[in-house]
Amino acid sequence: MGLHPPHRRAFGLIIGLLLLAFGAAAAETSDRVKVDTAFIELHTGPGAGYPIFHVVDRGDWVRIIERRTDWFRVETTDGKEGWVSKAQMEQTVQPNGEPTRFDDPSLEDFTGRNWEMxxxxxxxxxxxxxxxxGGYALMEKLTAELWVQQALGKFSSSYLVDFSLVHQAFPEWRVSPFVAIGGGIIHTETSATLVESSDSTDETLHAGIGVRGYLTRRFMLRAEYKEYVVLTTREENEEIEKWQLGVAFFF
Incomplete structure (x- = not known):
């Protein structure tokens, strides 16, 4: 059972933004640097326990391919690829002669983030x-978010697209509470095996509370509770509750 077109578009938008985010993060470490010490050691994997299979001498260049915690996968000018520790990578220089430095994301980056996915x-x-x-910080304490969600039940499946405004009163806290309000649509498809099966699409309003917690580097934990009012075409509206927990990437 596939997503309906509005849900596919929103889902595709968020996936696209996620890919751009990770692409931007990768681009930050896609530079060529020159060895400015006697040599640096290439390991077969990202850790001191992996064997050294090659050394790069002073004056030679390497291209940074990716970073994994405090290890960098690099490629030499003759095509060899290996892993170098952060300590040794900081003994290289940029093409302009400046020393290479790697600024690790910190709590300050969490507080001042613009985007999160x-x-x-x-x-x-x-x-x-x-x-x-996906979310974008409109100002220090206010974020606009777009959500795509899928609920799979035994007799029906629901697809939700939400827009939320999130207010975070204490963005500088490592564990920071927030409140959210917003609206959207919910599309419900009932099982074809039911005698009286019918699909429906309704508008929704929601309000919620939650907490964000900085984990490490560019990752945070998020937990929240939201209460929805489904504006049905029947005589009475429907109320539903949502609890969820997950991980987000910020930049």
């Missing part, structure tokens, strides 16, 4: 829920 798992009225979201 994440994936969460939870329950929507006792039904398993998977969520993806």
């Amino acid at each position: 994440g994936a969460l798992y939870g329950v929507l009225d006792d039904v398993d829920l998977i969520s993806l979201y």
Whole structure:
């Protein structure tokens, strides 16, 4: 059972933003640097326990391919690829002669982030829920977020697209609470095996509370609770609850 077009577009937008985010992060370490010490050692893997198979001498250049914690995968001018520790990489220089420095993301970056992307798992009225979201900081304490979510039940499946405004009163805290309000749509598809099966698409309003917690580098933990009002075409609106927990990447 596939997503309907509005959900596919929103889902594709968030996936695209996630790819751009990781691409931008990778681009930060895609530079050529020159060895400015006697030599640097290439390991077969990202750790001191991996064997050294090659050394790069002073004056030679390497290209940084990727970073994994405090280890960098590099390529030499003759095509050899290996892993070099951060300590040794900081004994290289940039093409302009400046020493190479790697600024690790910190709590200050978490506080001053502009974008965040994440994936969460939870329950929507006792039904398993998977969520993806992207957010942009409109100002220090206010973030706009777009959500795409899928709830898979035994007799029906629901797809939600939400827009939220999130207010974070204490963005400088390592563990920071927030409140959220917003609206969206929910599309529900009932099982074809049911005698009276019918699909529906309704507008929603929601309000919620939650907490963000800085983990390490560019990652944070997020937990939240939201209560939805589904504006149905029936005589009474429907209320549903959502709990979820997940991890987000910020930049």
